[in-house]
Amino acid sequence: MIKFDEYIKNLNKRLESYFPESIAPNEEGIFKPLDIYNVPEREANEYKFKSIKYAFKHHYENNSFYKKFCKDSNVTPNDIKSIEDFKKIPLIPDKFFKTYPSGNEFAMWLATVYTGDLPDIVINKNDSHEKIINKFNKAGLVISYSSGTSGRHTFIPRDKRTFHDSEYAIAKSVITMVYPFWEYDMYGYVLMPNPLKTNVFAGKVCSVYFDAIKDIEVALDREITADLIQAAMQNNLKGRIIRYAMQRENKKMIERIIKWLREKNKNKDKISFVGAPFILYFVMEELAKNGEIMDFGENGAVVTGGGWKIYEDKRLPVEKFRKMVEEILGIPPENCLDLYGMVEGNGWMVHCPEGHYLHLPTTYYHARVLDENGEDVDYGEKGRFAFLDGLAMSYPGFIISGDEVRMYEKCPACERQTPVLEPEVKRAAGAEMRGCAEEMRRILSMDMSG
């Protein structure tokens, strides 16, 4: 078996282009340690403090709305002297990133949320949101979004560097967790829209997969725009036509994936799936219908993300999903991991194979669980997930999410050194349903039961 250090060094070689020319203080925690889940506590805290303090100072000095927000709370960077003081850093509710204005003031809103200077961008009066985003992105930024059930999107402006850091972080987090599974020479399937053709964050961030693995197929190759998502969600003729067209495409997509699986199974190839669980669910359902069984065994892995709804009224239990993967594809549960992350952040929580607890990154990311007054709850208690993200340089990544979690100081199932969240994350009552898979499910409106 390959030694762990060598394994990660191989990954770093593959992802060389994601390394910045010189690593900034906020990035050390993700780029420097080889084993991010086993950094000794003191060292991890040093990385973390350096990273988040650096980020906080940067946003305080270069972001007018966040500076004002801090002043309202009477906090300055000088007040942050230790990790204990992280409590003082003002947190932005995730809803904030949905309060964008309509019309082309949207561009100004993006500019205001963005920390620091922007390149020249020319906006036309009639530009749609998608067009405005594409203009920003042409100018070298990476504006992406995730859509909620109400049709309002969450828009996050990243610069290229923040985005690359995020991509590197997701790849390193997952690949570390599946050790020693990963190698460059294998086959992969992205169960998401083509990262190059979408501004949906969950899809876009998958582009690192293309650099980490040699041979990649994409489930959804068509361009997915915000307008299309909105139109498909509407209950009018246009919405129905789009949904109908999508359903036909979806059938073909399932067939394509099955064909691919058969071929790889026959050749004993090494494969991995990354993306929305429900697409794979429908693939497996189709296989089960014909009594078809495959035996990838240790030669297969499944990494899912973003929610477990399959139909409007049906939620798939994660354990049942793992069982299906084992029975139908022959892939053991240890190789079937779920991932928790969000468009607002660059920290990625990944299941450990031993107990499927979500391990938190600790060297550039500080997780908190809050009660309704914004106070920290004890380990093991339920509360809102909040985080301070040292990698976000282009927007203040100090955020309260709408997700309800329980955090444990140590993993009940494994020896890794980081705190964990319970295996499944739910939306807090009153918060809007979302999640990237939920989003994809809606886009595809893949009600194939009928």
Place this chain on the structure above:
Amino acid sequence: MLREWKDKEYVPPKQLFQLFIRGGFALTKVLLKNLSNLKNVRAERISYTPPERMYDLPEYKEGMKYVKSDEKYLRPTLYCNPYGKEIIAMANHLGAFEKEPYEYARDAFEFVKRKIILQIIPLDGVVATLKRGYGTCLHKISLLIALCRVAGIKARYKLYALSVIQQWYDTFIGADPLMQEWYNALGYFMLHGEGEIYLDGKWFVADVGPTPERQAASSIPITRFGEDSIGIWTQAIPGSIMRVESLPLGLGIASKLLMEKISPGSVAKMNNNVLRQYKEGRKILQEMGEEEYDKMARKGYKMPTIELEAKNIIFE
């Protein structure tokens, strides 16, 4: 006369003037582009029933107390005559001259905010608004200003070109494809505002436009007396904020033209949406209780406010 107009700020301030001119061009352009489309929309009949007034009009009695003044911010201005009998009666009913000025102003604010329903209609006077029980935010501000001035409390308008959050965009603009296309053109006319009341040497802002029900439907806090809506559900377009004694001349005719002549169907759709939003919000407030709702909307998690910056963006 011109001097008086200037003094009372009837003449639109320069910013507003520029806004209107640019808006006029933009609107004409879209109009010409959409002539046939427009015909269809105009032919479209939308069923619409205006809401009923939610309160009784207090009776006016001879000799009721009121303040008549020619001082700036106290005197009558366009669409805002504080000396109407109905206004005087309502002011007395709400406790003018009995309560502390601050207390009275706050109660007048709550009355206008809560009891006058928002509907899009052409601009008219405060007596008509009070009798009818609904109107645009400009109607509502004028009514509050009249209720203050008649009680001897100085009051003025804070107007700005508006950029709203998405939920409200959906209510007003998303209602109609034609409207959507016109949004950018109409944006210039989407004048919104708040009142400002002068008490103890300080101007207090009064966001009377949205009723608590509509704020609940949009998951935003219920704005109180002295609390600005800018940052909570609106963003002012930079440089467009103006504080004036009067609504400008021409606004009445412009609004009549826009609403009655060009696209009455679009207006009816918007009004129906507002009423639907109102109902939704009422359900939320009934289920949770207003205090509880407001606590939740503001809870622990404070929202940053944002003042839009253009940075290096160039608008063509």
